Amino acid sequence: MTFERRVIMSLSEIKAMVFECNSCKSRTAIMPEKLETVPKECPDGHIWQSKFGLEHTDYIFMAFITSLKQLRAPREEKTGFKVFLEFEEPSRQA
Numbered sequence: 001m002t003f004e005r006r007v008i009m010s011l012s013e014i015k016a017m018v019f020e021c022n023s024c025k026s027r028t029a030i031m032p033e034k035l036e037t038v039p040k041e042c043p044d045g046h047i048w049q050s051k052f053g054l055e056h057t058d059y060i061f062m063a064f065i066t067s068l069k070q071l072r073a074p075r076e077e078k079t080g081f082k083v084f085l086e087f088e089e090p091s092r093q094a
């Protein structure tokens, strides 16, 4: 018998949004309450261009940040539901 293990978390359990640099792999973690925009560079100075690529890429990042902050506010009494995210259980070898 095989068991599939998953982790389910509410949006309020998110501690930080983590940005990883494609060039040097350094990471910047920002708590959702303090997140106003996508950082413009990594801690080592590599430029991050959230507007690069698709026409509305920057808007998509900002919409995600705004949505995450607003959905974390306790409002389930009015909506009648809560939002959770489900993840594969992290590998113990990682």
Ligand SMILES: [Zn+2]
Pocket: 021, 022, 023, 024, 025, 026, 042, 043, 044, 045, 046
């Ligand atoms: Zn970097």
